[in-house]
Amino acid sequence: MISVKEKVAYGLGDTASNFIFQTVMLFLTYYYTDIVGLNPATVGSMFLLVRLIDAVTDPLMGSLADRTRTRWGSYRPYLLWLALPFAIISVLAFTTPDTDYQGKLMYAVTSYIALMLMYTAINIPYSALGGVITSDPDERVSVQSYRFIFAMIGGLIVSSFTLPLVGYLGEGDDAKGYQLTMLVMGVVGMCLFLLCFAGTQERLKPEKPLSMPLIAQLKSVWRNDQCRILCLVSVVLLTGILLRNSLTIYYVKYVLNRPEDVTLFVTIGMVGGLIGCAFAHPLAKRLGKIRLYILLQLGAGAACLVNFFIPVNLWLVALAVHFVWGFLLQMSSPLLWAKMADVTDYGEAQTGVRLTGVTFSTIVFFIKVGVALGSAMSGWLLAFYGYEAGSVTEQVSNGIAFSFCILPALMSVLVVIIMRWYTLDTQRVEAAQQQIQAARLSATH
Template sequence: MSETKLKPIEKIGYGLGDFGSNIVFQTILILLPAFYTDVFGLAPAIMGTMFLVVRLLDTVTDPIMGVVADNTNTKWGKFRPYLLWFSVPFSVVFVLTFITPDFSESGKLVYAYLTYALLMVLYTVVNIPYCALGGVITSDSQERVSANSYRFFIATSAGVLISFFAPNLIKTFGNGNDQAGYPYAMATFAVLAILAFFGCFALTKERVKQAAPTKGSLGLDFKTLLKNDQWLVVALLFFVLLVPIVLRGASQVYYVKWFIGDAELIAAFLTTGTFCQMVGAGFASSLTKKLGKVPAYILVQAIIVVGSVTLYFVSNTNLYAIFILFGLVNFFVQMGAPILFTMAADTVEYGELKTGRRVTGLVFSGALFALKLGVAVGGWLIGMVLAYYGYEGGSDIEKQTPEAVRGIVLSLTLFPAIGHFLLIPIVSFYRLNKTRCDEIRSELDQKANA
């Protein structure tokens, strides 16, 4: 029987890995769209197209990275070494992405494509092994929820730091020049990311092994994955979920600046959302203990839908209601995250029992590909929505049309509500409750000991 109970220090160490990844992810989600349109100088439609095109790379890099990780064997394990090897290059490219070069318009576009594409490749190289690590530090389903609750609590604290400190750091480093301030602010966060990745490497241990080791290939592993019907449900959930998350996240700065009409509130608004996310992640474990994964996930999505729809009808002068509802929505958004990642981890054993092959890396690379495809569609949509409603980017713009403001409000409220509503019927097809997961683990242990 593999070790299942984790000490708090290892759960914290596991969370540090996503703290590092989330420094990049949250910055891309919250700040990068506004940076590209208002600082770097890209038109919204061009930005949206770039987000979509670059993500096509993931159709190649994600599955390859999953198979590579599954076939990695070192004295440190299969997945942990990538945190050590690639954290520094990942962080360096993160900073380069926020530099505005003194190039022509076409030259700047090429620079944006290259740096953003390389950042996404390195995100894949680091984050897929990290996520797969969650499937091998313990085999207990409820313990995975607990570890993922630690993970998302710690990971979201990265978002809190960025939301609270980034606007002021950018202003301070740049002396009012955002083009000059962004790289130095991002370099500060990049150092924190490197330290977090090293901490995750040092404090975690890979335990769960395949019951009956077999040698595989890319084609065989793909066939194995596609036979896993529960993984297909999880992958669809990841895709659908990330579209509204990106729409909401990318709209936040625009919403405060143009709907509320006070750019000084950007840091407070962003911090409210990310702080509530951090707190919400900590409640996932207790909620699933009482209700189970699927009922808990349905309840969470239903509350998000109601909160998002209500926020649409709030006046821009009612700041208390705006902040409370925005905080409520984000609280439940992040409460759902540990549940979904635990569902993904549980499909690993289900697939192993069903096919005789354990493809942990490919399970998570496939799920993350679905996630990043959702990010791509959400990023493309925010660009298209801004363009459709007539948003004008640039640091010299003083006012937006009522239609442009309406598009921003829709992107933060009603459009995301639709996505969260669609998750409810999809998750109903997920069948791996705790009882079933325990049965699967017991059967695999019997095979391993036979």
């Protein structure tokens, strides 16, 4: 059994990560279009193009972490080494230079690339750490549940305090406000990463040094059919989530016509997600990870569909439905990450080589593809509807509502369809672990 203290320590790492991840999901599109003044179609394309870099950096970082050998383990050291650089880059990414449009665009592209590189460098090892804390399938769900409870606490802090802090610290200058707000979050995030490093242990260690070339590692991971399914699920799921989250500010301001309630609306969704994460472990024990995951995606899709038909004057109903969406969707997050650890075991049973970092980084890459597609689609769709900052027509308002509700619902349904081919239930995971132990015992005799 893993102690509650260690689970909390692990979760604090995702609180720190979500100071960036949730800020990117919720505010970066708006920051670039309405604060920096960039064209929304350009912003959408930038989000997608930067992900081409992740196609290289994610597996490289996963392979580097797998090969790392220190007295602290393979993955934990990166939390110590990169906590400060992570904080610095976070501030730089939300700094607006006093230049012309081209200068601002070049700075946005460069700083966003730097931010994503740093996020990869610290988050890939952090994610892989969750796969080596324990081998118990049930405890893995518990560890990931704690992780996402604290991730949602990070998201709750972002949603509740970002805009008020921007106003307070900026004193009327939103560009300055975003910069100083990220300074505060960066410093706190750095401290949380250090606490995560100090409070966790790596219990599952490779039997021998990894000598396999990176290309061979990637081919080995890609032959894992269950890994491929999780990759596809990840890109579809995150496309829907990011599309909805990126348009939240626009939806509340221009569809519901309640610009003063953006923070409340976003926060309610985060509170729903926080509560949902707490229910993931007990419900997964009762229903099983696969069945529960499918039911949650169906529920989240239904909530989005209902959202579309709510009259704009029924503010409290819209608020309640957004709470339900957050509750159902985020309850599924710990299940997805627990399945990643299961997929790693399944891959080792197939090949005899443990590739925790590369497996996690491969799936995380597809998560980032989904993040990029969702963010890019939000910019492209705003441009397609004819959005201009501060001036919204009925056509634009209707387009925002459709993209905020119907498209994420379709993504959830597609996830359910893909999950038909995922078969790693508890029995199959335990069989894979027994096969791994037998192989290791055989190698020692």
